[in-house]
Amino acid sequence: MTLGLTINALAVTAASGRMLLDVPKLHLAPGSCLGVRGPSGAGKSTFLFSLAGLIENASGAVTWGETNLLQMPAGARAAFRRRSVGMVFQDFLLFEELSASANAALSGAYSDPAHQKAIESKAEEVLTRLGISHGARTVDSFSGGERQRVAIARALASDPAVILADEPTASLDRKTADALIDDLLALVRDTGKTLVAVSHDPAVYTRMDRVIEIVDGRIATDEAAR
Amino acid sequence: MNPLGPLYRAIEWMPIAAQDAVVLLVLLLPALVVGGLVIFGYRPFSLVRAMLWRFRWTNLLFIGLIAVSVGIGVGLIAQERGLRQGTARAADPFDLIVAAPGSEITMLFAAVYLQPSDVPLLSGDTYQSIATAENVSLAAPIAFGDSYNAYPIVGSTPQFVTHMSPALVEGAMFRGHADAVIGSGVDLTIGATFTPAHGVGDAVEHDAHAQFKYTVVGRMQPTGSPWDRSIVVPVEAVWEVHGLANGHAPERADQLGPPFDPDYFPGTPAVLVSAEQLYANYALRAQFQTAETMAFFPGAVLASLHGLMGDVRQVMSVMAVITQVLVTTGVLVGLVILMRLFARRLALLRALGAPSRFVFSVVWSYAATLIFIGAVAGVGVGFLAAAIISRVVTAQTDILVNATLSWPEFHLVAGFISLTVLLALVPAFIALSRPVITDLRS
Ligand SMILES: Nc1ncnc2c1ncn2[C@@H]1O[C@H](COP(=O)(O)OP(=O)(O)OP(=O)(O)O)[C@@H](O)[C@H]1O
Ligand SMILES: [Mg+2]
Numbered sequence: 001m002t003l004g005l006t007i008n009a010l011a012v013t014a015a016s017g018r019m020l021l022d023v024p025k026l027h028l029a030p031g032s033c034l035g036v037r038g039p040s041g042a043g044k045s046t047f048l049f050s051l052a053g054l055i056e057n058a059s060g061a062v063t064w065g066e067t068n069l070l071q072m073p074a075g076a077r078a079a080f081r082r083r084s085v086g087m088v089f090q091d092f093l094l095f096e097e098l099s100a101s102a103n104a105a106l107s108g109a110y111s112d113p114a115h116q117k118a119i120e121s122k123a124e125e126v127l128t129r130l131g132i133s134h135g136a137r138t139v140d141s142f143s144g145g146e147r148q149r150v151a152i153a154r155a156l157a158s159d160p161a162v163i164l165a166d167e168p169t170a171s172l173d174r175k176t177a178d179a180l181i182d183d184l185l186a187l188v189r190d191t192g193k194t195l196v197a198v199s200h201d202p203a204v205y206t207r208m209d210r211v212i213e214i215v216d217g218r219i220a221t222d223e224a225a226r
Numbered sequence: 227m228n229p230l231g232p233l234y235r236a237i238e239w240m241p242i243a244a245q246d247a248v249v250l251l252v253l254l255l256p257a258l259v260v261g262g263l264v265i266f267g268y269r270p271f272s273l274v275r276a277m278l279w280r281f282r283w284t285n286l287l288f289i290g291l292i293a294v295s296v297g298i299g300v301g302l303i304a305q306e307r308g309l310r311q312g313t314a315r316a317a318d319p320f321d322l323i324v325a326a327p328g329s330e331i332t333m334l335f336a337a338v339y340l341q342p343s344d345v346p347l348l349s350g351d352t353y354q355s356i357a358t359a360e361n362v363s364l365a366a367p368i369a370f371g372d373s374y375n376a377y378p379i380v381g382s383t384p385q386f387v388t389h390m391s392p393a394l395v396e397g398a399m400f401r402g403h404a405d406a407v408i409g410s411g412v413d414l415t416i417g418a419t420f421t422p423a424h425g426v427g428d429a430v431e432h433d434a435h436a437q438f439k440y441t442v443v444g445r446m447q448p449t450g451s452p453w454d455r456s457i458v459v460p461v462e463a464v465w466e467v468h469g470l471a472n473g474h475a476p477e478r479a480d481q482l483g484p485p486f487d488p489d490y491f492p493g494t495p496a497v498l499v500s501a502e503q504l505y506a507n508y509a510l511r512a513q514f515q516t517a518e519t520m521a522f523f524p525g526a527v528l529a530s531l532h533g534l535m536g537d538v539r540q541v542m543s544v545m546a547v548i549t550q551v552l553v554t555t556g557v558l559v560g561l562v563i564l565m566r567l568f569a570r571r572l573a574l575l576r577a578l579g580a581p582s583r584f585v586f587s588v589v590w591s592y593a594a595t596l597i598f599i600g601a602v603a604g605v606g607v608g609f610l611a612a613a614i615i616s617r618v619v620t621a622q623t624d625i626l627v628n629a630t631l632s633w634p635e636f637h638l639v640a641g642f643i644s645l646t647v648l649l650a651l652v653p654a655f656i657a658l659s660r661p662v663i664t665d666l667r668s
Contacts, residue, residue, distance in 0.1 A: 045667075054577055054663055074582075081579030089666070093574045097276035106575075109269045110584035116269075154578075 292600025297607020308629025350491025
């Protein structure tokens with residue numbers, strides 16, 4: 001399964017009244033990979049969170065396939081994320097005391113038993129593919145690159161149609177970053193997932209199908225990648 | 227009133243242990259139901275384990291606080307029951323006491339628990355009428371007032387010694403006026419001699435009876451009462467030591483024990499009466515409820531004393547629960563604060579799309595685990611506390627107290643668990659009300 005994105009009049013305003021995000025229109029084809037760049041504080045993370053239905057006071061429409069997230073109650077949005085969205089955060093956010101496998105299969109803890117098995121095996125599969133062979137070790141002893149791989153495995157374990165990644169290669173050295181983004185893109189493209197990846201790293205967004213630049217909460221440029 | 231009364235009445239056809247087990251289950255039921263509802267369908271425990279481990283020392287402190295408050299609470303309640311049982315056991319051999327009119331409680335303390343007090347004496351004629359009354363199988367004078375090394379010396383008869391200790395563990399019954407049989411806890415050996423002091427406690431006059439010496443000839447079995455620290459001597463000797471007639475006419479001056487001669491009977495503070503049949507005791511009590519005598523069952527006086535304390539017991543149980551709940555509330559407030567440290571992880575779960583109820587179940591299970599481990603450890607602390615306090619009380623009062631936790635305490639702990647895991651729903655709700663994105667960015 002694969003999902004396209006349609007944004008209509010998306011606006012996020014801070015409690016102070018400051019405009020954080022203003023996206024009148026955006027369409028993203030199912031299975032495509034979108035890079036998001038822009039200066040720090042421009043609203044890239046806010047944009048990504050809006051796509052996941054995590055921003056409470058967003059207005060407009062964020063529609064994945066047929067589902068307009070912004071018109072749904074919090075519980076339904078959570079259910080949508082559970083089913084269809086895999087998220088990779090700027091700073092991993094792992095449970096340090098759990099093993100890599102347990103972290104990657106985290107969503108199994110709250111899914112039905114049949115699903116749990118699928119999640120666990122998928123998590124193992126992705127970990128292996130990403131070169132994490134010591135899945136039983138607790139992640140507190142993992143390096144930054146290894147942690148980021150575990151975080152990616154967690155996002156992919158439930159086989160979602162959409163992957164939202166915030167700086168997936170931040171704080172990694174060049175070589176590790178390149179290898180990781182290649183692996184991520186391969187995994188995403190293999191299964192026709194739609195990817196939105198925020199990054200400062202040209203090596204990331206030049207590998208995408210399309211790149212938008214956000215400046216001061218607005219889309220400043222929107223172009224196909226080379 | 228006991229709120230569990232109706233439940234007990236509904237299941238009174240069951241064996242006692244089954245009744246208690248059912249009540250335990252019913253008390254745990256709210257906790258089990260809430261736990262089942264909260265956790266149903268989820269597997270929060272690997273996350274809970276991770277969170278417990280992450281702040282293990284803080285968690286251990288919380289568990290320790292709960293355990294100590296639960297333990298001391300149930301330990302004290304068990305102690306109160308142990309004390310009642312101990313005092314009742316100590317009073318067991320004393321079927322009926324006849325004494326000069328006065329306070330039954332003073333006499334109870336003097337005759338049964340050997341607490342010194344000045345009481346008027348019964349005359350020889352009165353003693354004679356008791357001893358010769360129909361159905362009386364034992365009428366033993368109990369003459370206290372002297373002591374040796376803080377051991378009270380009590381004058382009585384060989385029949386009384388046999389009543390207290392049907393067999394002697396060592397030596398033999400006294401045969402001469404200067405013989406003594408000691409309680410199991412008296413630090414003297416057979417054959418040892420000692421001089422009695424007049425009076426007991428701070429008021430003793432050591433030299434009053436300096437010319438007199440008793441010889442230890444036998445040792446009684448342990449009774450679990452202050453009598454274990456008593457020295458029983460022939461009542462004739464007590465009288466003689468005080469320069470009085472010895473209860474027998476001069477021509478029978480060497481006799482030990484009954485019958486006594488009313489004309490040579492200097493008086494006794496109390497008489498222990500035992501009837502041939504149990505029921506006859508009631509008639510005897512009525513018979514000696516006169517202008518010159520009062521008669522009472524120590525067991526009954528004790529029971530009414532315990533009855534008075536029944537309210538105290540209820541209050542104590544309630545206070546114990548309140549204290550435990552207060553401590554647990556403190557712990558839960560601590561948990562709410564601790565949850566701020568977990569806020570990022572909980573926000574992560576919600577960002578990933580975990581159902582609210584799952585996040586709720588993680589927080590609740592975490593709190594409930596602390597409470598449950600604390601309560602179970604509290605039972606252990608309670609056993610320990612009861613054992614230690616029992617030893618102290620036994621050493622202080624010579625009344626053998628064997629307090630140990632039993633069903634009422636287990637019920638209390640079960641009720642405590644149910645109440646506090648319900649309270650633990652509060653931090654779980656608070657955790658859910660936190661803003662996801664703010665916590666995620668923190
Ligand atoms: N709840 C909020 N209230 C007010 N301002 C907010 C709120 N959330 C974010 N902001 C502000 O919105 C702006 C955009 O933040 P955002 O995290 O989206 O930036 P970003 O483009 O991801 O930056 P970076 O590259 O540093 O991660 C920032 O100036 C931030 O301070
Ligand atoms: Mg950002």
